[in-house]
Amino acid sequence: MTFKTLLTRRNALSLLAAGVATPLLPAAAQADTIEKLSLFGPPAGPSVTLASAVANGGFLEIADDASFTAWRNPDELRAGLTSGEIGLSVVPVQAAANLSNRGFPIRLANVMTDGLLYIISEDQDIRAVTDLKGRSIAVPFRGDTPEIILTQLLAHNGLDPETDLDITYAGTPIEAMQLLLAERVEAALTAEPSTTAGILRGRQAGKTVTRVVNLQAAWGQMTGTAPVLPQAGLAVTQGFLDANGASLPDILAVLRIATSQVLANPSQAATHASEPLGLPVPLLTASIPHCNLVARPAGEARADIERMLKAMAGENMARIGGKLPDDGFYL
Template sequence: MITRRSFLSQTAGFTAAASIGTSVPVMAAAGSPVLKLYGPPVGPSVVLSYIANKGLLSDYTQNVDFTVYKSPDVLRAGFISGDWQLAGTPSYVAANLANKGLPVKMLNIMSWGMLYVLSYDGSVTSPADLAGEQVGMFFRNDMPDLVFGTVMEQNGLTAGKDYTLHYVSTPFEALQLLLSGRIKHCVLPEPAATAGMVKGKTVGKSVYRSIDLTKEWASVTGGNGRFPMAGMMVHEDLLNEQPELVEGFQKACVTGTEWVKANPEEAAAVSSDSIPMPADMIAQSIPHTHLTAERAKDIRGELEQFYSILAQKNPSIIGGKLPNADFYL
């Protein structure tokens, strides 16, 4: 079951602590034989699982202990304590934590967005087709809501005037409303979108992946149809103590991402022991996760643009300001 807790790590439902101290203990001494690596359930974690299981970091560490986490509270607590030093996270969460005083950096982006509008109406193919309609939405005033609302505004549609939003607490609730027929359209992330289409078939209903909000982002920026949704967050302790490991990990992300994209079925089989989702569904979701492995410093402009757009409607989402330049590795 996809709950708020499990989904937050995949998309962007994290809510950072209101106050985070600046003193964080070191996890382990340099040269530790084990690298602790954490990731969300599916999405970029398929790549992380491949890196861990195929020994891509054997030149830097004896073993990679990869764990899939489900709770944003656990993610936050792990970094505050120093027990966690490398984890997948929504990009704005890393910015928020850095602005709260936590010594973390953004290493890369591993997903260029994985938000979709699902619909029973096969004729819906663009934001304009949702005029006069009701759309299911989860996490009011959080990243998915802000992304969708901004895309709609850039297409001349205003919530409450040209269309209405039916807010629910979780993507699972939105999916249930869609499958029950109580709503015709809803915004869902991966892997919930793939799950919705698969589930629709099992109950004899046609559910369409109508709009890819990643592609629609071009209407917002005037540039690429993509937004830097999620990537890897690194603690400064690991960066200072084992910089060669961090660089090796980034190279492994590039290699792993290309392999996963080219071999989704095999990748799903490798990751199915770590990720709580059927392997066939993992494989189906991979092409829709828009996997990448681009260094944060190389796409700093896109990250800052994304943060600024989100902050126009909710400044607290990134902690009230853009991160410092050295946040982007």
Template sequence: MLSRRKFLGHSAFGIGSLAVSGLSTSMLSTPALAKIKDELTIYGPPAGPSIALAHLAQSGALQDHVGKVQFKVWRTPDQLRAGVLDGSMSITGTPTYVAANLYNRGINVRLSSVVTWGLLYLMSREGKVASLAAVRGKTIVMPYKNDMPDLVFRAMASKIGLKQGRDYKLQYVGTPMQAMKMMIAGDAKMAVLPEPAATGAQMQGMKNGIEVTRALDLQKAWGSVFGGRSAIPQAGMMISGKLLTEQPELVSAFNNALVESGRWVSNNPTSAAKIGAAYLGLKAPIIERSIPFSHIDVKSGKQSKAELEKFFVVLKGMSPAIIGGKLPAGTFYQ
């Protein structure tokens, strides 16, 4: 069972340790996808939105297409990389930019849907802030250097004219759990945390008589800074091109079922948390409370293309290598 510490350590929906530098050239080889007949295993990161995948597996929604559907959590980025390359992970949840990076490097994968539209929050022991500009002069604890929380935060700060080091400081830590602990111990006033670590920090603070505030919804801030919807197409489902070719009806059924499961999770956080606790090894009350802040809203890759491209452009502006050097071609979006 994944420990709570380990869970929170990876709770950035796989953003954390999936450093772009880790996508080695060995990944450019064509994966050998397993033939899916009687059994399908869906993979997802050890994070809240994966509950939708667990629900889908339990719901029997794919019973017309697959004899047995399982959901498994990939525990480490290495597991994800290896699984995608050897073809054992033909359907897996992943950060959207990772899917784009793999696609641009020649791996036969597609993005079938966006599952979460952002789950990043600026947490504070000093109350709410009106805008991102309020971090001027502050030190912010940041998990996962050069990965999603860091990239998103720096992109927004840069856009509004804040320069790291001059206008604000980032104190990097390895995991959201470390950041959370520093806040509770009083060693940090502000931190950028993904869900469910953000909710975990609030509940831990509540338990210890410390007020940890959800100071700024970074999704809303993203909308304010870059224009458009208050949403970040943060993570979604990556599907092997081979599966899409061989069993398009299965992929279609999966996409439709995932829309229903995403709605079910958002509508039924208490029930979903029970499923999530069994799969993710985190306490159900934390999962339950984190679901409304996880912005689970499953939309197909095609539906999300405009927002994904806008997101990728911002990331590319920071470093083209993040998305594999260029915007993915249209076939990437399914």
């Protein structure tokens, strides 16, 4: 008899009451068991939630087998989505909107972070976006969410990235952080957990690297709203919905519970996520409080999402396929 067979909903909840098990699902199961539930995400904050839910056995009553796999860059994500290999993944909201508007059958189920972008530097004279004038900065993922958001913030503050800054484009946030530590740039745009990695590695090297600009706060100042960047969420392809759509409410319920657990016990969550994300436990533990992790239904987050997309979409909304996503994008 397997552990899954033994762990019925009743005895799982009994174990939970005793403090020795993870909560699974509220109320009764609503769908047939999935043979294999494959979840994907970047090596960043929201994926800690997925990896932790898998490690905790949160999907035991949803799937015979559940796994989490990290993708390493946006191109790898897009290839997996278009090939059908990836059906359920944490995806940058802007990328999901762009794919949807261009005809790819993808929908947004929830938002899993309210923003995890920071500018780090040793230079304490940099305290705001305007202070980047005349500085050198490493920026990752050219043409994708971090660079687009920074560009919009620069424009709002009257800075031209072509003439007012010396930008070095990096392949990933980790590479951007490494350029800073190598003193090839004065600042770096990073996303958690590479932000925390830069601070910790800098400390080891005798450097005082800090978060000098919180891009979420800068975004709120620009838009006159809350400091919220609904940067990434769980995206679902039509292929997954066709095969397993009835299970999606239960999957999202597990993720809501898992998010609360990650925030309540970052060190345990870091232990669960360390191997699949390929990142050290101390780094993830220190990073989680700065990831602004949430589990907001996409429909409820729509106003924040549309505000972000409008601001970052560019001329004629070209960066998101020419329009805001319609009602069908939001699950």
